[in-house]
Amino acid sequence: MTTYHTRFNGVRKHTTMSEPAREQTTVITLDELRPRAEEKKSFSEYFMPPRHPCILFDPQKCTGCGTCEMVCSERNVSKIAPLSASVKVLQDDREGKNFAILCQHCRHPLCLEACPTRAIEKGEDGIVRINKLFCVECGLCTMACPEAAPLRDEKTGGINKCDLCEGEPLCVQHCPENALTFTRGKAFRWIKGLRWTVQAISFLLLVIVFLGTFCYFKVGAVTLACPTGLLQNIASSRTIVLVGASSALALLILTVLAGRVFCGWVCPFGFILDLVGGIIPKKIGWPSFLKSRMIKYGVLAGAVGGSAALGFQAFCTICPIGSLCRSYGVQGVFRGAELAIVPTLASLEIAQRRAWCRYFCPVGAVLGLMANLGLIKIVIGANRCKKFSCQQCADVCPVGIIDRGLLREGVSPKIPMTECIMCMRCVDRCPYGAAKIRFRWQKGVPGIPGETRV
Amino acid sequence: MKEDALLEIKQHAGIYGCVECGRCVAVCPMADMYVNFSIAMSPRGIIKKALAGEDLIHDRNIWYCTECNAGTDVCPQGVSCRDLIRGLREMATAGDAMAEAKYCACCRKPFIAVPVEEFVFARLHNEPSNVFKILELCPSCRRELYLVRNA
Numbered sequence: 001m002t003t004y005h006t007r008f009n010g011v012r013k014h015t016t017m018s019e020p021a022r023e024q025t026t027v028i029t030l031d032e033l034r035p036r037a038e039e040k041k042s043f044s045e046y047f048m049p050p051r052h053p054c055i056l057f058d059p060q061k062c063t064g065c066g067t068c069e070m071v072c073s074e075r076n077v078s079k080i081a082p083l084s085a086s087v088k089v090l091q092d093d094r095e096g097k098n099f100a101i102l103c104q105h106c107r108h109p110l111c112l113e114a115c116p117t118r119a120i121e122k123g124e125d126g127i128v129r130i131n132k133l134f135c136v137e138c139g140l141c142t143m144a145c146p147e148a149a150p151l152r153d154e155k156t157g158g159i160n161k162c163d164l165c166e167g168e169p170l171c172v173q174h175c176p177e178n179a180l181t182f183t184r185g186k187a188f189r190w191i192k193g194l195r196w197t198v199q200a201i202s203f204l205l206l207v208i209v210f211l212g213t214f215c216y217f218k219v220g221a222v223t224l225a226c227p228t229g230l231l232q233n234i235a236s237s238r239t240i241v242l243v244g245a246s247s248a249l250a251l252l253i254l255t256v257l258a259g260r261v262f263c264g265w266v267c268p269f270g271f272i273l274d275l276v277g278g279i280i281p282k283k284i285g286w287p288s289f290l291k292s293r294m295i296k297y298g299v300l301a302g303a304v305g306g307s308a309a310l311g312f313q314a315f316c317t318i319c320p321i322g323s324l325c326r327s328y329g330v331q332g333v334f335r336g337a338e339l340a341i342v343p344t345l346a347s348l349e350i351a352q353r354r355a356w357c358r359y360f361c362p363v364g365a366v367l368g369l370m371a372n373l374g375l376i377k378i379v380i381g382a383n384r385c386k387k388f389s390c391q392q393c394a395d396v397c398p399v400g401i402i403d404r405g406l407l408r409e410g411v412s413p414k415i416p417m418t419e420c421i422m423c424m425r426c427v428d429r430c431p432y433g434a435a436k437i438r439f440r441w442q443k444g445v446p447g448i449p450g451e452t453r454v
Numbered sequence: 455m456k457e458d459a460l461l462e463i464k465q466h467a468g469i470y471g472c473v474e475c476g477r478c479v480a481v482c483p484m485a486d487m488y489v490n491f492s493i494a495m496s497p498r499g500i501i502k503k504a505l506a507g508e509d510l511i512h513d514r515n516i517w518y519c520t521e522c523n524a525g526t527d528v529c530p531q532g533v534s535c536r537d538l539i540r541g542l543r544e545m546a547t548a549g550d551a552m553a554e555a556k557y558c559a560c561c562r563k564p565f566i567a568v569p570v571e572e573f574v575f576a577r578l579h580n581e582p583s584n585v586f587k588i589l590e591l592c593p594s595c596r597r598e599l600y601l602v603r604n605a
Contacts, residue, residue, distance in 0.1 A: 090598065099601040113578055114574050136523070137522050138520035140520060143589065147597065148594070148597050405584040409599075
């Protein structure tokens with residue numbers, strides 16, 4: 001029993017049960033009669049995701065001729081009747097805009113949830129179909145769909161929904177302007193493997209091989225230092241060491257050039273968080289009073305002020321990155337209580353992915369301020385992706401900065417580079433190449449990949 | 455005047471041919487939707503009341519129907535319970551009766567009945583809350599919104 005039953009419990013009537021004269025009848029619910037197919041994820045799908053087909057629409061090429069409606073209606077009802085088509089072309093004459101309403105074949109279809117007779121099914125091949133045997137044409141699928149893609153035929157009252165012509169869509173074949181593209185998305189994701197490799201190598205180097213570590217290390221003439229540590233150092237000693245300042249500058253310049261690459265690709269604690277977060281199931285929610293991303297600037301101010309007051313680098317003693325480098329690893333300086341910091345903060349992953357990085361990390365705060373001035377940005381061209389029906393970029397984003405609400409409304413979400421850790425999961429995952437890295441001054445959104453006809 | 459309109463609706467729906475076989479209730483999706491499904495809100499019950507001349511415009515039971523056409527498809531007499539309920543609802547929204555219609559936030563036209571919408575909301579309870587903002591609009595306004603935003 002789902003909760004919609006309990007909502008009506010207040011007015012529940014058991015006419016058949018309460019009358020003693022009648023026999024008690026067994027009520028078979030729809031769940032028992034036609035159980036929903038369970039989502040099974042095989043082992044190979046973790047590496048090779050299923051490539052479900054869909055039709056992408058490019059509004060800039062569409063002329064609003066309505067050929068797609070005609071060929072679609074011919075398949076549906078064997079005559080040219082655009083009202084009976086499963087696709088609808090909308091025209092805005094004032095601004096010269098055209099838009100085709102098409103079923104997107106969502107990953108988690110809302111129409112499937114709303115259908116009272118459970119006539120809508122999502123097949124193994126990813127195509128969402130209406131089973132005409134069970135459909136009563138009540139139109140609740142149209143009510144539940146954000147794009148209202150299941151279309152009601154005004155003449156006959158029926159519901160028409162795209163089934164991709166079982167893999168060979170006629171509208172794509174007949175579109176004179178190639179505004180419709182049939183695609184299965186890209187298959188291979190190479191950034192994922194590259195990132196894990198880089199993270200593992202930098203973890204090895206920073207924690208195990210190099211002594212002294214990320215906070216400050218020196219190889220020959222090259223010195224590198226943590227910018228947050230440097231700030232605390234300046235605050236506590238009230239002197240500026242030029243060598244230290246220039247070495248901290250290296251990381252800041254890298255951040256300006258390439259965003260917070262350090263957080264996503266190098267940070268050894270981030271590597272631990274990614275590993276732990278991949279395994280731990282998300283059991284509890286994050287408390288809402290800690291949901292402000294401004295907290296980390298407060299932590300930064302507290303760290304600098306604290307070091308000025310105390311006379312030593314206050315935050316560095318409890319910094320998870322520093323304590324990971326100092327107390328774990330081959331150098332074997334197991335320093336008692338410091339061991340506990342990393343597991344404690346890594347356990348925040350049970351609430352949210354990269355919770356420490358999102359809300360608390362002062363190193364990320366400094367880098368975020370620099371990334372805000374940075375040269376590059378990540379754009380997601382919601383114009384030409386599957387929008388609400390896919391949302392894989394929002395699913396994989398470890399810091400959760402891709403706005404699902406905007407995706408649901410079909411608007412390109414703006415990604416704050418202050419928060420983005422440049423892990424490039426969204427770029428890697430997007431099957432349609434809508435998530436791209438662009439320079440700051442570039443305008444426009446990415447186009448559809450593979451402009452080929454079926 | 456009002457009686458004339460009511461009579462016309464009833465005749466147009468053809469309810470005087472009803473033989474009370476109950477096939478429309480057998481196929482009615484409301485039985486799966488509402489736990490408190492009863493004879494009063496079933497198409498057969500509403501047609502019975504209409505035949506008896508009872509006041510249906512002020513009755514909440516006409517607002518549970520999804521306006522599908524399943525009952526008419528199986529009816530041996532071709533009674534269209536959808537047309538009957540649609541007509542009754544139109545009279546209720548036009549007059550001062552208790553109209554449980556949901557009005558589109560954009561075009562201000564009624565497009566769905568409140569109990570049906572409650573059912574859809576309850577089915578989508580797992581979805582993030584911003585989906586309900588879209589459900590405030592009628593389907594054609596939703597499509598227009600996509601045209602304006604995305605084209």
